Amino acid sequence: MRGGNWVGVVGRRLRKKTSYSSVHSISSTPTEYPNILGPNLPDVWTPTNQSHRPQSSAIFSNGNSARIIDGKPIAKDIKFRIAGEIQRMKAAIGKSPGLAVVLVGQRRDSKTYINIKLRACDEVGIATMVEELPESCTESELLDVVSRFNEEPSVHGIIVQLPLPQHLDEEKIMTVVSPEKDVDGFHPLNMGNLALRGRQPFFIPCAPKGCIELLLRFGVQISGKRSVVIGRSKIVGLPTALLLQRHHATVSTVHSFTKNPEQITSQADIVVSDVGIPNLVQGNWLKPGSVVIDMGTNLVKVSSQNLTFPLAKAGISCN
Ligand SMILES: NC(=O)C1=CN([C@@H]2O[C@H](COP(=O)(O)OP(=O)(O)OC[C@H]3O[C@@H](n4cnc5c(N)ncnc54)[C@H](OP(=O)(O)O)[C@@H]3O)[C@@H](O)[C@H]2O)C=CC1
Ligand SMILES: Nc1nc(=O)c2c([nH]1)NC[C@@H]1CN(c3ccc(C(=O)N[C@@H](CCC(=O)O)C(=O)O)cc3)C=[N+]21
Known part of the structure; x- marks a missing residue:
């Protein structure tokens, strides 16, 4: 339970x-x-x-x-509504959203959380890909993966699963995820815009x-x-x-x-x-x-x- x-x-x-x-x-x-609630966050x-x-x-x-x-x-x-929107998007422009998930290491809880996200994406028609890196990977290897997803047009959202191993600078990695693809909303630009009146975060x-x-x-x-x-x-x-x-x-x-x-x-x-x-x-x-x-x-x-x-x-x- x-x-x-x-x-x-x-x-x-x-x-x-x-x-x-x-x-x-x-x-x-x-x-x-x-x-x-999205970028059109109502004030009233x-x-x-x-x-x-x-x-x-x-x-x-x-x-x-x-x-x-x-x-x-x-x-x-909510899933029903999203599935409908994605179906309409496919019919109208022949494209559907794509989510990339980056997992560093083998934590069981992280794998469980990722599986929940992948299952939810499947249910609504979001394409997913998971990039697994070893626990021992270097910061530049991880940054390369994130940068590649930033550039990849079929990827619209990127999740770097947390926590990261201690030797990786989490704050630095969060700032490398493109704010427009930062579906977690952890990029300082998105978090800052959430905090500032009249501004709208992407996520x-x-x-x-x-x-x-x-x-x-x-x-x-x-x-x-x-x-x-x-x-x-x-x-x-x-x-x-x-x-x-x-x-x-x-x-x-x-x-x-x-x-x-x-x-x-x-x-x-x-x-x-x-x-x-x-x-x-x-x-x-x-x-x-x-x-x-x-x-x-x-x-x-x-x-x-x-x-x-x-x-x-x-x-x-x-x-
Ligand atoms: N339902 C969902 O979708 C999600 C649920 N979670 C769950 O939320 C919980 C918190 O996760 P997360 O924020 O990542 O954890 P963190 O460990 O990052 O943060 C815990 C927060 O709780 C505060 N805290 C710790 N002990 C006390 C206390 N005795 N009294 C008051 N405040 C205390 C800490 O204070 P301080 O800042 O001073 O250290 C800190 O701000 C977890 O159970 C996690 O599983 C997380 C994400 C999504
Ligand atoms: N980049 C990143 N983004 C995160 O959002 C993120 C993360 N890293 N690392 C770990 C934490 C923890 N976290 C939780 C998610 C769901 C439940 C949760 O309780 N989910 C419900 C619903 C599950 C379901 O929908 O089936 C449940 O398990 O009952 C708890 C914790 C997210 N995190």
């Missing part, structure tokens, strides 16, 4: 068992949804139709309740973009709300905070040097946990009615019937 990407609206005690609609269909009119957002928000409820052992958004139907809908890091998309589709008002992002990495924490700010939230960032994080999070309307520590955020860190998104995943060992097996567990405990 895998956890993470958990979203909930934390409520007070459950009065009686309540059922929430979980109706969602990929055949519903796509134009009813806000645009998938209009709530979507309530009936399209897939929800279920959870009751915790202490009697607290939360409404839970299942992101999977939303992901399905926004995907997990933060997905987080905002979930909030928008769930009808959560962001503008003017107090939000706390736990974590500040370039992959998730920092771009999430920047995106929330672009949507006019008042944003605080909690990191490993933050004192009294529970006090800060307990004032927030929206809490996004971008840290891979299980159960870091406890129920008493959250104000009733707050919206919580957990993007963290981590492998933990769980004993059950004398078996121990790895489980990806979310970083938020509501007990």
